[in-house]
Amino acid sequence: MSQPQLGNPGKTIAEKILSAKSGHDARAGDVVVCALDHLMATDGSMPMTIDYFDRMGGDKIASPERIVVALDHYSPAPNRQTATLHDQIRAFCKPRNITVYNVGDGIGHQLALETGRALPGSLIIGADSHTVTCGGLNAFATGVGSSDLAAAMISGEIWLRVPETIHVELTGALQDRVHTKDVALALVGKLGADGAAYQALEFGGPAVPGMSIDDRALLANLSVEMGAKCGIFRADKVTDAYLKGRGVDRGAPTSADNDAVYSRQVTLDLTSIVPQIAMPHRVDNVIPVTEAGDVPIHMVYIGTCAGGRTSDLHQALEILRTGAGFAEGTQVIFTPASRNIMKEVSSDGSLAEFIGMGGIVQSAGCGSCCGTCGAIPGDGVNVISTANCNFKGRMGNAHASIYLASPASCAAAALSGRITDPRGFAG
Amino acid sequence: MNEISIQGRARILGDDINTDYIIASRRKRDSLDPEVLRAYLLEAVDPEFAASVEPGDLLVAGKNFGCGSAMEVAATVVLGAGINAVLAKSFSRTYFRNAINNGLLPVVCDTSQVVEGDALSILLGTDFTVRNETRDQILNADQLSPIVRSIVMAGGLVTCFREHGGFPTSGVIS
Numbered sequence: 001m002s003q004p005q006l007g008n009p010g011k012t013i014a015e016k017i018l019s020a021k022s023g024h025d026a027r028a029g030d031v032v033v034c035a036l037d038h039l040m041a042t043d044g045s046m047p048m049t050i051d052y053f054d055r056m057g058g059d060k061i062a063s064p065e066r067i068v069v070a071l072d073h074y075s076p077a078p079n080r081q082t083a084t085l086h087d088q089i090r091a092f093c094k095p096r097n098i099t100v101y102n103v104g105d106g107i108g109h110q111l112a113l114e115t116g117r118a119l120p121g122s123l124i125i126g127a128d129s130h131t132v133t134c135g136g137l138n139a140f141a142t143g144v145g146s147s148d149l150a151a152a153m154i155s156g157e158i159w160l161r162v163p164e165t166i167h168v169e170l171t172g173a174l175q176d177r178v179h180t181k182d183v184a185l186a187l188v189g190k191l192g193a194d195g196a197a198y199q200a201l202e203f204g205g206p207a208v209p210g211m212s213i214d215d216r217a218l219l220a221n222l223s224v225e226m227g228a229k230c231g232i233f234r235a236d237k238v239t240d241a242y243l244k245g246r247g248v249d250r251g252a253p254t255s256a257d258n259d260a261v262y263s264r265q266v267t268l269d270l271t272s273i274v275p276q277i278a279m280p281h282r283v284d285n286v287i288p289v290t291e292a293g294d295v296p297i298h299m300v301y302i303g304t305c306a307g308g309r310t311s312d313l314h315q316a317l318e319i320l321r322t323g324a325g326f327a328e329g330t331q332v333i334f335t336p337a338s339r340n341i342m343k344e345v346s347s348d349g350s351l352a353e354f355i356g357m358g359g360i361v362q363s364a365g366c367g368s369c370c371g372t373c374g375a376i377p378g379d380g381v382n383v384i385s386t387a388n389c390n391f392k393g394r395m396g397n398a399h400a401s402i403y404l405a406s407p408a409s410c411a412a413a414a415l416s417g418r419i420t421d422p423r424g425f426a427g
Numbered sequence: 428m429n430e431i432s433i434q435g436r437a438r439i440l441g442d443d444i445n446t447d448y449i450i451a452s453r454r455k456r457d458s459l460d461p462e463v464l465r466a467y468l469l470e471a472v473d474p475e476f477a478a479s480v481e482p483g484d485l486l487v488a489g490k491n492f493g494c495g496s497a498m499e500v501a502a503t504v505v506l507g508a509g510i511n512a513v514l515a516k517s518f519s520r521t522y523f524r525n526a527i528n529n530g531l532l533p534v535v536c537d538t539s540q541v542v543e544g545d546a547l548s549i550l551l552g553t554d555f556t557v558r559n560e561t562r563d564q565i566l567n568a569d570q571l572s573p574i575v576r577s578i579v580m581a582g583g584l585v586t587c588f589r590e591h592g593g594f595p596t597s598g599v600i601s
Contacts, residue, residue: 024600031574032600044452047459048499056588074456082456129497129521145499145525147584155593159574193443194491198520227494227519282443370496371453391447391495393471398451 010257012165013232014200017140017254021123028164028261033157037122038066038139040108044073044372045127045146047085050092052150061096062156068117069093070101070108073372075365077103082372106338106364107305109133112141113217114340116248120235125149125158130305130388132224136217137242138235138253140200143224163229164263165200165256166191170207172271177423179315180215181307181386181406184222185276187268189286197227199263202256207270208233213242214311221306222388225283275422277384278404281392289409289421297327297403297413299383301395303335303362304369307386310336310344312407317350319411322425326358327417333360333375335367371396384413429580431551433512433532435485437559439543440472444488445495446522448472450504452496459500461507468508482509485549487541489515492533493522502526512549514538514557514566527575528584535569551579574599 011019015026022032041049046069052058061067069089077083086103093100101111108126112118112134120138124131127149134141144158152158168187174180201223203216211219216233223231233239235253243250275289302308302316313334326332334354336342342364345351355361360375368374369387377383377400385395390402405413408422415425448471450464458464468477486492486505492515493501502525505513512532516539526533534549536557541547545561549568557566571579577595581587587595 022600026600030600031572033594044455044498048503052585055585058588079456081458127497127499129495143497143521145497145502145521145528147499147528148524151528151584151588151594154588157594159594159599161572193494194517194519197491197517227491229520370447371451372456376453389445389447389495391445391471393451393453394447396451396453398471 009261010259012200012256012260012262013202013234013254014140014163014165014230017121017123018160018162020121026162028162030162031159032162033159034123035157036066036125036152038112038117038124039149039152040112040124040126040128040131041069041149042073042108042128043071043085043089045149046089048146049127049150050088052147053153056150056154058150058154061098061153064097067153068099068101068108070105070111071103072107072365075103075363075373078373104339104363104365106336106340107366109305110337113137113213114246114338116243116246119249119251120239121252121254125152129224130221132228132230133217133221133305135220135223135230135232136213137239138233140230140232142230163198163200165202166196166264166266167262168201168203169205169265169267170203170270171205171267172207172269174270174273177408178273178275179406179408180211180218182273182276183268183270184219185278185286185404186273188222188225188278188284189276190266191226193225193282193284194227196223199228201228201231203231203233209236209238211238212311213238214309218306225388275406275409277409277419278390280390280401280403283388283390283404289405289419292419295419296382297384297418298330298381299377300330300332300410300414301368301383301385301387302407302410303333303337303367304387305337306388307407308335308337308341310341312386313345313350313354315407316411317353319408319422319425320357320414323415326414330414330417331360331375332358332414333362333368335362335374336364339364368395370394384410384419386410429552431532431579433549435483435547436481437487437541437543437545437547438480438484439541440486440488442489443491443494444472446493446498446501447495449493449501452498455500461503464500464504465508468504477508480508480510484510485547486510486513487538488513489538490517492518494519497521499525502529502531506531514547527578530583532579536566540564
């Protein structure tokens with residue numbers, strides 16, 4: 001093992017976590033083999049993982065207690081084939097003591113945050129691109145395919161190229177009716193769909209201490225929409241309070257050195273950010289909501305690992321309750337990201353209020369995000385959504401168009417039936 | 428294996444071809460079999476594309492090929508259609524890993540001069556050489572890192588684990 005040498009520059013959070021997990025002085029560009037803290041698969045990726053595991057001659061699982069499978073993509077199973085996949089997953093996991101989160105428990109990434117599996121300083125892989133969400137809690141979390149996950153289940157390890165890091169400095173404070181989703185979309189628009197390819201995004205700056213874990217998880221979540229390997233926040237009092245509130249360990253908080261080397265610095269002044277919208281069919285096709293033109297909206301979607309949290313429904317309701325009801329013919333759907341969130345919005349009355357307005361509630365999970373279960377938009381339908389992807393066909397119909405925006409902008413569209421600036425609603 | 432040689436006809440695609448375009452997530456509800464899914468390859472880009480693919484064709488894309496989801500069927504469906512390599516200006520990291528692990532060769536090179544139907548040849552030996560035979564041009568390809576090269580030469584990650592019990596160790600610090 002090589003030792004850090006005097007005079008070496010400092011390290012980013014990504015370099016520090018990969019150094020700790022590889023037992024090496026890991027620097028950007030190095031390839032290292034790392035021990036994993038948490039491995040996650042979904043019902044979307046686990047069936048192929050089982051197949052690779054068998055073909056690799058898989059016998060023993062390195063650390064079954066570190067692995068979970070979330071039945072979130074087909075939640076609930078929409079057909080016989082996917083119900084059969086669930087049975088196959090349960091049959092594989094039970095004798096091997098691998099935890100299965102059941103249909104309706106929620107999205108794997110959200111469950112990792114809530115259950116203490118995503119901890120500061122930990123290294124996480126998940127066979128799902130939005131595993132990066134866990135960076136909101138100071139974890140190095142990255143998405144892989146089913147074959148890498150199978151290899152990691154057998155070996156407990158993964159090879160990784162240590163990424164360069166882009167530092168994202170967040171300054172100022174958000175204006176009324178502007179939300180973290182607008183910040184995330186502004187960043188995606190600025191960097192582009194491959195602007196952070198193969199790199200880590202490290203979020204810092206004076207605005208960060210005031211951001212909730214929901215906000216941080218959202219920014220980390222959209223990192224992959226810029227091609228990033230991971231998006232990471234440092235741990236602080238907000239992180240500690242979140243973990244303590246769930247009765248879990250505070251992990252190994254990891255911050256960057258003052259003289260860490262970054263590939264690029266990007267500054268976003270939150271004060272100047274206005275509501276943003278990603279136009280079809282590209283997540284980086286981002287403009288201010290006010291420039292979207294007169295676009296009728298037929299379906300409003302509040303959900304997914306980007307925008308299906310309690311705070312998202314609360315933000316939407318703030319606007320919704322100022323109006324006289326949903327625009328005629330508009331479907332408004334909420335899919336909580338987890339059962340815990342479903343319970344929160346049930347007990348605080350939000351869910352009843354939403355249902356009373358005419359809202360539709362789906363089982364906790366990935367919902368309509370990628371057309372694997374839940375409502376599917378019809379031909380010619382325009383959807384406004386709190387999700388993170390708007391590729392053509394993403395929600396299960398290539399003849400629909402998906403606009404990505406904040407919960408507030410989604411709510412404003414629900415009331416007016418068109419894309420609408422949420423700042424126009426007093427409340 | 429010490430050398431990989433692939434020849435084929437260029438099938439041109441654009442920038443940012445995401446995994447949902449390569450194969451729609453909803454298709455996974457019915458089957459994960461590449462032999463079934465190949466009928467829907469790139470249907471969101473061109474519904475006629477899948478039927479026009481001949482075994483041995485090569486995908487030639489712009490930047491950020493395979494962005495979006497990490498789903499591995501997006502790599503296996505390409506192999507299922509008889510396509511053994513994808514050439515692109517850049518790949519998303521998850522697609523690159525999935526391709527390597529399954530024996531689909533991802534080639535990073537400047538694809539801007541390649542035209543639909545051009546005859547291309549790829550030779551991965553000690554070096555990586557890509558030629559456009561139709562236009563008599565060399566396409567400068569990025570060399571593979573040692574660990575990636577050894578997984579490719581093994582034929583993929585399954586073979587690495589089945590025959591060697593783990594990752595190839597060459598090219599890795601620890």
